[in-house]
Amino acid sequence: MQIKDNFKLALLVLLREKRKIIYSGIILLFVILSLSLFVYRFNTNKMMEYSIKNNIGFNTLTFLPRSSNVNTDEVTKEELNEMIESDIIDTKNLDRVVDVYRSGYYDFVAISDFKNDFLDGTITLIRGNENTLPDIVAGRPFNSDESGVAICPLHFYPNFEPRQIKKEYVINGYDLINKSFNITYGISDENTEGYTKTFKIVGLYDSSKRFNDNGTCYISEKDIVEIVSNEKNATSNNNSMLNYGIPVLYAVVDDKENINDVKEQMEEMNFSNIEIASVIDTDMVNTIYISFISVFVIILISVIIILPAYTKWRLKSEERNIGILRVCGYLEKDVCKIYLLKILMQYIILYCIGLLFFICVFVFLKENVQVFINFDYMLGGLKINFGAILFSILINVCLPVLVMIPYLRKLSKMTIVSLIGEND
C-alpha cells in the first residue's frame, strides 16, 4: 500500500470522526499547559539568572573600616576621614577588587528634566567605572576621570515607579545619544534653588542585563561623590553624627567566584564584619524549582495516562472498521500505519492550533497586561523559547503516539473474526 494512500485514508478517517471536540479539547489543554509551564520555566530561569548573575550585590562585600574601633571622641573628623580613605585605598589595591566606596555613595535618586505630562523624570544614578560598567550596546563607555557623562538604558523610562511601565512613554535610548540632561537635587530650606548638574549621554546599555529598572543611569565615581556630598551638605547638619559616623564600606569584586578569596585577604588585613551584600534566597529558588517539577510531573503523568487511555477508548469503537479492512485484505502493518498516521496527524494538527493560540495569548498579554509588560522590560523581553516548543512537542505529540504503538499493534493482530464480531 502506498504511503499517500495511507495518508489519504488516515486524513479522511480523522476529518470525518465524530465526537472529537472533547478529545481535541483535552489535547489542546495539555498543549497550552505544557507550553505555559516551559515558557514560565525559561523566563523564570532568566529572571533568576539575571537577578543573581547580573546583580552586583552578589559580588559585593560589606565591611567595617579598621578605624571602626577608634574612639571618635579622640580623633577629629578629618583624621577619621583620612583613616577611612586609607582603608578604601588599601582595599582597592587588592587583586580582583574593582571598586570600593562608602555607604550612601553607590546610588542617588534625582529628578531630571525628562519630566513631562506622563513621566515625572525620576532617575536613579549609579556609580560606575571601567571595570563595573555594563556592556555598552551603543555609543561608548566613560573613563574614571570623566565627569558630566552618563550611560543610560536602551529603553529609558524615567519615572517614580520605573517597573510599572507604560510602553507608549518609553523613550528610545537611540534618540538620546550625545544629548544632555539636567538633574536638580539638594533642595532644602537653606538652599531653596538646590543644585543642578548636567550629564551628556555618551552610551546606552540594556538595563535587563543588569537587572536594573529602566530609569537607572551610570555616572562616574567623581560625579556620584560630588552629588551625594552636596546633597548631604544641603540637607544635614554638618556637625551631626550622620556626617561624623563610621560608615559601612562596600568592596566590589570582579566576579562572584573570587569573592571568598577577597574576603580572606581582607580578614588578613584586619577588616571586620565582612559579609556578602546579597544572598540568594534559596527558599524562593527551591520553591520555584519544586513547583515547576511538580506541575511538570503532573502534566507528564496525565499525558501518559489520560491521552492514550482516551485514544484507546476511541480506537475500540474502530475495531469493526479495522476488521473490515483486514477482511478486504489489508495487512496488519497497513492497518497499523493508517491508524498511527491518523493519531499522529491529529496530535500534530491540534498541537499547531494550541501553539498558535498560545502565541496569540502570549503576545496579547505581553502587549496589554501590566505585569507582563513590566516583566517584558525587566527581562529584556519575555520569550517563547525553542526549548519550550521542542519539549512540549515531545510531551504532547511524540510521547502519546509512542505509548499508543503497542496497543495499535495488538489491535491489528487481533483475529479478524473477533474484530468484526461473530454472528453465530
Added chain:
Amino acid sequence: MKEKKKEKVHLRDKRKVISLINVNKSYTTKEKEIKVLSNINVDFYSGTFYAIMGHSGSGKSTLINILGLLDIPSSGNYILFGNDIRKHNDIELSLMRMKNFGFIFQNYCLNNNLKAYENVMVPMVINKSINAHSRKKKAISLLEQLGLKERIDHFPTKLSGGEQQRVAIARALANNPDIILADEPTGNLDTETEKVIFELLKTLSKNGKCIIVVSHSELVKKYADYVYTIENNFLVGESCK
C-alpha cells in the same frame, strides 16, 4: 439417471473454486474442547448460488469464516483454485482474500465516516491492478449498477438498510472477486428488500460468480442452486434444483 445427467450438465461448464476435504474445526477452552465442524467435505463451483442453513450456533458463520480465509481449520484441507492454503503465510492469505473474495455481513459493516463510494473504494486501495484514478469511477459505476446513483455521496447513516446492504455488495464486488460470501445478508431487512438482495446475488451467480450465503431465511431456498444444512457439526442435506 436423468437427474444425474442434469447435474453433470449443470457442473460441466463451471470451475471448481473451493474444495473442503475432511475439514474439522474446534475451539479449546480451559475445561474442554468444543467441536464446531466435523468432517466437512464439500466443493464449491463458479456460477453457482449456495445456501448454508442451520439453527443458531450450529457453526454456519464458522464455516463461512473458514471459507473466506478469516479463520483456519483445525484439521483437513482447504483447496482454493487448486492451491492448498496451508502452504501460504498470513500475507499471502490476505492477498488471496483481496483478490478472490468479497464479503457481505448482516450488519453491513460499512464505515460510517466514509461516503458510499468511498466505502466501495476501500478494497481497491490495496489492489495494485486498479490505479488511483480509476478507483472512484469504478466505485460509482458499481453503485449505479446496483441502483444507487442518487446515493453515491451519502454517508451510511443516511441510507436505508437495503441501500446500505447494496453498498456492501458493491464493496464486495470492488476487486471483481470470483467468490462472494454473505453471512446473513438479509438478517436486518424486511421481506421485500430481502427479495431484492437475493435477486442481486442470483444475478451475480448467473454472471459466473460463486455465491455462498449463510441464512436463516427460508426465502433463500428459492434462489439457491444448492442448500446445505449444518446439523450436529456435520454438513448435510445437499439438494439440487
